[in-house]
Amino acid sequence: MIYLDHAATSPPSRAALEAQWPYLTQVFANPSSAHEPGRAARAGLDAALAEIAGVLGCRPGEVVLTSGGTEADDLALLGVAAAAPRGRHVVTTAVEHPAVLEAARALGRGALGEPFRVDEIGVDGDGVLDLAALEAALTPQTTICSVMLANNEVGTVQPVREVAARCRAVGVPLHVDAVQAPGQLDVRLDVLGADLLSVSAHKLGGPRGAGVLVVRGAVPLVPRIHGGGQQRGRRSGTVDVAGAVGTATALRLAEEGRATGGPRLAALRDRLVAGVLQTVPGAVLTGPPVDAVLADGSPARLPGHASFVFPGLGGETVLAELEERGVVCSSGSACAADSDDASHVLLACGFGEDAARTAVRLTLGAGTTSEQVEEVVALVPEAVAAAGGAALLAA
Numbered sequence: 001m002i003y004l005d006h007a008a009t010s011p012p013s014r015a016a017l018e019a020q021w022p023y024l025t026q027v028f029a030n031p032s033s034a035h036e037p038g039r040a041a042r043a044g045l046d047a048a049l050a051e052i053a054g055v056l057g058c059r060p061g062e063v064v065l066t067s068g069g070t071e072a073d074d075l076a077l078l079g080v081a082a083a084a085p086r087g088r089h090v091v092t093t094a095v096e097h098p099a100v101l102e103a104a105r106a107l108g109r110g111a112l113g114e115p116f117r118v119d120e121i122g123v124d125g126d127g128v129l130d131l132a133a134l135e136a137a138l139t140p141q142t143t144i145c146s147v148m149l150a151n152n153e154v155g156t157v158q159p160v161r162e163v164a165a166r167c168r169a170v171g172v173p174l175h176v177d178a179v180q181a182p183g184q185l186d187v188r189l190d191v192l193g194a195d196l197l198s199v200s201a202h203k204l205g206g207p208r209g210a211g212v213l214v215v216r217g218a219v220p221l222v223p224r225i226h227g228g229g230q231q232r233g234r235r236s237g238t239v240d241v242a243g244a245v246g247t248a249t250a251l252r253l254a255e256e257g258r259a260t261g262g263p264r265l266a267a268l269r270d271r272l273v274a275g276v277l278q279t280v281p282g283a284v285l286t287g288p289p290v291d292a293v294l295a296d297g298s299p300a301r302l303p304g305h306a307s308f309v310f311p312g313l314g315g316e317t318v319l320a321e322l323e324e325r326g327v328v329c330s331s332g333s334a335c336a337a338d339s340d341d342a343s344h345v346l347l348a349c350g351f352g353e354d355a356a357r358t359a360v361r362l363t364l365g366a367g368t369t370s371e372q373v374e375e376v377v378a379l380v381p382e383a384v385a386a387a388g389g390a391a392l393l394a395a
């Protein structure tokens with residue numbers, strides 16, 4: 001099996017599993033307990049928080065451990081909105097993951113009393129947000145601005161630093177959903193200019209059901225989960241020390257591997273994209289071209305991300321044909337896999353309803369080899385033909 005669905009989730013890392021093992025077996029006590037076993041668990045937790053903070057460029061006390069990216073996003077938007085609603089106004093983009101978009105829309109429907117106004121900023125054909133529209137939408141009364149670093153469906157990297165400058169100019173806190181980025185892009189808060197940042201462990205070989213929201217000290221936040229006041233009152237519940245240790249190890253390894261892993265993934269992706277577009281000329285690459293760069297010269301597309309539409313074919317049909325040939329990938333997003341709804345991201349990029357139902361996303365990871373990529377390049381035209389797309393193939 002060739003696994004090209006790393007954006008959905010990644011194979012567990014042995015190092016992360018081994019780092020967790022002592023905390024799943026011997027060092028099992030509650031880290032809030034005052035006795036010696038509790039103190040041992042606390043020491044492991046503190047070390048994990050320090051490691052996470054080291055990678056993300058924040059203080060350990062600014063790290064809130066969550067059940068994953070979804071909870072981190074939800075806590076960022078609803079936690080800030082509850083603490084400092086100001087003008088009850090959220091600015092985000094039309095291509096966010098549902099964890100952000102639905103949290104914003106919940107505020108718009110009155111989840112915290114009087115409804116918030118929500119501006120979902122549009123994007124261009126490559127999925128890049130309209131910076132001028134975002135700037136025009138922000139006001140000093142805006143509650144929070146939330147912009148993803150990298151898009152999970154089409155791989156677009158947003159100009160977050162430029163967004164941060166605009167937020168700073170009007171004093172609006174910026175939340176960045178960086179779930180797709182560690183190991184591929186720099187995710188330090190001060191580099192991005194973010195006030196809040198979400199990551200998820202399972203995208204990096206870490207434990208499933210574990211994630212992080214970083215909340216800068218000056219940002220007021222009301223908890224979403226009430227109880228014993230763990231994690232400085234920001235997220236109650238007995239802390240999963242093993243989850244924290246696995247998250248910390250996975251994050252550190254992702255960051256350590258970024259300098260060599262990013263370019264390696266980009267080279268594999270370039271070959272994959274070129275191969276597919278050559279053998280299936282009717283396919284359309286979605287998201288930015290592989291050589292596109294942002295204003296500061298950094299890549300405008302995630303190194304490990306290739307995504308296409310196959311006009312006239314059902315994305316799910318192509319996926320099924322690929323799986324029959326041993327290649328596992330997904331349509332635009334794993335979350336939408338069970339529905340035949342058109343992708344909200346592709347619609348926002350200007351694709352029609354029909355094309356937005358034909359997405360195929362191939363996402364690479366540390367274990368992906370060039371032999372696998374060559375095999376996939378040979379199998380995609382076969383799968384497209386078997387799905388009824390002979391007309392899309394090279395003559």
Ligand SMILES: Cc1ncc(COP(=O)(O)O)c(C=O)c1O
Pocket residue numbers: 007008067068069070071073097099148150151152177178179180200201202210211
């Ligand atoms: C950009 C983005 N944000 C948030 C999430 C949600 O993360 P989790 O699966 O850890 O809840 C995902 C997962 O697909 C994602 O890609």
